Amino acid sequence: MLATVELFTRTGGIILSRWGHFLAGITWIGLLWYFNFVQTPSLAQFEAGPRVELQRKMLGRALWWFRWGAMFTVLTGIMILGFQKNFDGNYMKSGPGLSISTGILFALIMWANVWLVIWPNQKVVIANADRVAAGQEPDPNAASAGRKGALASRTNTLFSIPMLFFMAATSHFAPVFDTSKGSHRGIYYIIVLVIAAFFELNALGVLGGYAPSPTRKFLDDHRQTIAVGVGIWIVLMIAWQVLFT
Numbered sequence: 001m002l003a004t005v006e007l008f009t010r011t012g013g014i015i016l017s018r019w020g021h022f023l024a025g026i027t028w029i030g031l032l033w034y035f036n037f038v039q040t041p042s043l044a045q046f047e048a049g050p051r052v053e054l055q056r057k058m059l060g061r062a063l064w065w066f067r068w069g070a071m072f073t074v075l076t077g078i079m080i081l082g083f084q085k086n087f088d089g090n091y092m093k094s095g096p097g098l099s100i101s102t103g104i105l106f107a108l109i110m111w112a113n114v115w116l117v118i119w120p121n122q123k124v125v126i127a128n129a130d131r132v133a134a135g136q137e138p139d140p141n142a143a144s145a146g147r148k149g150a151l152a153s154r155t156n157t158l159f160s161i162p163m164l165f166f167m168a169a170t171s172h173f174a175p176v177f178d179t180s181k182g183s184h185r186g187i188y189y190i191i192v193l194v195i196a197a198f199f200e201l202n203a204l205g206v207l208g209g210y211a212p213s214p215t216r217k218f219l220d221d222h223r224q225t226i227a228v229g230v231g232i233w234i235v236l237m238i239a240w241q242v243l244f245t
Contacts, residue, residue: 010083017079024076028069028114029160031062036157036222040150055129063122070114074107095244098185099166099174102192102236106163109200113152117204121149147210154219155203159196161229162236177244184243191239195232 006012043051081087081100091097128142166174179185201207202215210216218224 013083014080017076017083021073021076021080024069024072027065028073029164031066031069032153032156032160035062035066035153036225040153041222052129052132055126056133059122059129060126063119067114067119070111074111077104077107093179093182093185095174095177095179096170098179098188098244100170101189103163103166103170105192105196106159106166109196110156110159110163113156113200113203117152118149118156121145121152125149144210148205151203151205151210151216151219154222154225155199157222158199158218158225158229158232161226162233165233166236177240179244188239188243192236195235199232 007016043054046054086092086097086100092101122145124139124145125142128139132138198207203219207215212220218228
């Protein structure tokens with residue numbers, strides 16, 4: 001009986017994993033944009049008392065949905081590729097394969113930032129809020145932890161812009177391009193990797209630490225972050241058009 005139900009076939013696996021991917025992705029990126037476009041700018045205008053209360057009572061819950069949204073977005077994405085057998089044959093050399101690979105690279109960096117940078121540092125911030133509310137001395141490491149988490153979060157925000165485009169372009173844009181030349185694919189991947197590495201190392205403090213600087217100025221203003229994210233997309237689109245047209 002179950003074998004005749006379409007949802008229990010490979011086709012059903014594809015649509016269910018896509019559905020889960022959409023739900024988890026909306027949760028993840030929606031909260032990412034909420035943190036960066038709404039909460040962070042607003043908190044800067046709060047007085048200390050209300051800010052501490054918000055960090056204690058809301059931030060932990062929001063971060064739970066945030067980090068597990070990221071986890072299930074990645075897991076369901078892997079399921080999609082598996083059900084569609086995209087790891088077989090020459091798919092990854094095609095236009096759609098190249099496009100989805102670009103999106104996957106940015107998404108995996110973003111996932112790593114969530115679990116290895118943002119969440120560990122935000123735990124310090126939340127614990128500090130509890131200390132302050134209990135009348136104890138603030139944790140001297142809380143400010144630096146907040147800064148590290150904020151830089152990674154803003155970097156995820158700018159990565160999300162090209163990431164979402166190339167995820168969507170896989171089916172609706174990339175198939176019309178000629179990606180058959182291995183040398184052109186290699187040049188494209190080098191461009192993508194250099195861009196991703198620069199912005200990620202900048203966020204991790206490898207390039208000049210965590211203090212405000214010209215290379216991090218755009219991470220201190222969400223509007224500039226958006227502009228840089230669009231700029232990354234423009235550079236990659238120029239490379240794509242030149243190499244694969």
